[in-house]
Amino acid sequence: MKRFFAALALGSCCIGGNASAQVSPNAGASLDTLFNQYLNDGPGAVLIVSRNGQQLFHKEFGYASLEHKVPITNETVFEAASVSKQFTAAAVLLLVQQGRISLDDDIRKFVPELPDYGNKIDVRMCLTHTSGLKDWRNVTYLSALPTGQRLFNQDDAIDMICRQSNLNYKPGTRYSYTNAGFDLLGIVVERVTKKSFAAFVKDSLLTPAGMKHSAFRNRFEDIIPNMASAYYGPVTHLRHGYTTDETYGAAGLITCADDLRRWNEFINKGKLAQTRLQRYVLISGDTISYAVGGVHVMDFDGIREISHSGLLSGYRALVLYYPQYDISVTYMTNNKNIITADLQVKIFEILFGKKRKAAIPAVQTNYPDVATLQNKTGAYYGVEDESEFFSFHISNNKLICHEALLQPVGTNEFIYETTGYRFSSGGDTLIVKRGGEETWFRKATSFKPDAAALKPFTGAFYSKDAIVELTFELRGNKLVAFRNGYDSVVLTPAYQRGNQTAFRGFDHGLRAIYLFTQSKKGAVNDCTINLPRANYIPFSRSKSK
Missing domain, CATH: 3.40.710.10 (DD-peptidase/beta-lactamase superfamily)
Structure with missing residues (x-):
């Protein structure tokens, strides 16, 4: 030393x-x-x-x-x-x-193979993570061998970036850290x-x-x-x-x-x-x-x-x-x-x-009563990042987030360690504060299906964006996603909103929300998978062979 x-x-x-x-x-x-x-x-x-x-x-x-x-x-x-x-x-x-x-140049001036998403993505946006481009590395987590487990070169990176059919958000409207912009800039140079x-x-x-x-x-x-x-x-x-x-x-x-x-x-x-x-x-x-x-x-x-x-x-x-x-x-x-x-x-x-670090609010000695807690229970999904999901329930007259006991710092405000949870008075929205940053969530309908209700979500779905086919099968009362006979992800029912049903899982350790869309007749032909930094990855039901 x-x-x-x-x-x-x-x-x-x-x-x-x-x-x-x-x-x-x-x-x-x-x-x-x-x-x-x-x-x-x-x-x-x-x-x-x-x-x-x-x-x-x-x-x-x-x-x-x-x-x-x-x-x-x-x-x-x-x-x-x-x-x-x-x-x-x-x-x-x-x-x-x-x-x-020029920082105002359209990135497609130099990388014309990037799709035209209907809104200009300029060089400045690629430098500041405001382009809306998905982080291609996270997209690979849907494959059997994601980044870190197999070799990726620059051609692989550019191919994965350019095959994405949509963006995380309209360019210039948000900040979301992504490696895609900088890998494109390497090619620009x-x-x-x-x-x-x-x-x-x-x-x-x-x-x-x-x-x-x-x-x-x-x-x-x-x-x-x-x-x-x-x-x-x-x-x-x-x-x-x-x-x-x-x-x-x-x-x-x-x-x-x-x-x-x-x-x-x-x-x-x-x-x-x-x-x-x-x-x-x-x-x-x-x-x-x-x-x-x-x-x-x-x-x-x-x-x-x-x-x-x-x-x-x-x-x-x-x-x-x-x-x-x-x-x-x-x-x-x-x-x-x-x-x-x-x-x-x-x-x-x-x-x-x-x-x-900002001072942590003082915890109240009196815990809110169950009637006050009741409208805060249920499922909440991320507004800006749909891979995020929180579930709240009451246990022993206390509010629990997943498995964590929340401490009250106000009638509608709670804390766990350094993370703050602030509910609207009606419980329909939630603001989570982490590291000084606030993230918005909306309430959805909790979903607790039996095996029969899971049946429409089974079958094979393919994504051109991720270059992978996932097969969803029932295993007892669980929906399980398979890439092959041994590589699988067990899905947990999360919520419903309108004609969409969400499940949550962890693929190669990365959180994921699997969002299926049902027709008026109950058919399920489309699925969107939301990952951190890579939302709205589309899958369509594979045609019968």
Whole structure:
């Protein structure tokens, strides 16, 4: 393990004469303590905190290879995963600066094979996850071997993106994280520059930034010097995480924490520094946190944070920059168990001595009576993301969400851990607040069928969008979806609304809502499957052979 920190440098950090811009004097020691919990005979990480190019804190620990007990060093490289997006964004912004692309250009100008969905999808939307395009990786979860379990290359990605017959929503109206836009932009860079994406990024960004240990990957079988193996699972039973992937744009960068430190210095003080921070303004007029530079730009108690994290296989990455302080934080790990979202909050609180999470409302001592709870029971479906579903019932005079006991914070408001549930007075709508974001739900009719009522939903259904056929069969009183004789998903009745009946399940661990449509005569010929980031995937009943 290597460790270095300059406590005095952190403690005296004051930028631009702003006397209030002080960093906690004990930040170095606190960061060291934070990572002590992960010091074991297992995978590890590298964390670097720097200011104006000078390293203030540097910690390396754990093994790059558990099999051979190779320690992680400053030169150990990892998958950057979605941190790669800011490199793709920078490549696009360079082309914009050169007048070769406009952020207002229709993406179909460069990728004409993408269907015309009736509404323009421009380059800016692809950079900010506001295009409405489905996340193609999630669509593959409906197949027997989804992403992560079989090799996908760039051609596979573009094919899956372009075969989607509809969008998640009208472009420009919402933010929904999707890898599709950035994978398309990887192709745009190649078609405009007439160079491979990897070569253009290396020549235009990596080399000028001094990132000597970084490159976008080529073949997944390639031997990469100093590459850490990835691990996931319980500490007592860790498993290998493999990256069988040859796509680029949304991910694909191989790098080390020290190179990312150089990147933070280069990109946040270079010619794209201001342009990359332009956040997208939705058609409604609301400004989202995601900017055209492939980063989140957020303010916490007057402190601006530019950030992005990444997760792929057992690798995680985190890049933070605080412009008022000129402080850079870069972190890479081969241990999936160290959650970067939690780490991001803790690092902020250690550096600046401020609590970032909103205070949790106080729980009431008196629980609402059963009569008050009654109109809150039943099924609720997501308005913006139809893969989301909540079911509430009363047990021992208390309101239960699935299996979780909710605590009251008001007559119509409840909380479970840090998630808030606010019902309308009539119980017909629900707002769920998670991580400061509010999500709307509507009430539907609960559905508890017997075997006879499930019969119309049986049979084979095919999707051109997902390139898969699912066969729904009865197993006792359960409806089960099969891809083949051994690969199946047990479906649980969820709700009914009008002529639609919904079931819920988990396919390869990903939540899914199977929404069947019945004709007036009761025939079921259509099914739509809703996944996170990929709603409205159409299936039609297969014709009899």
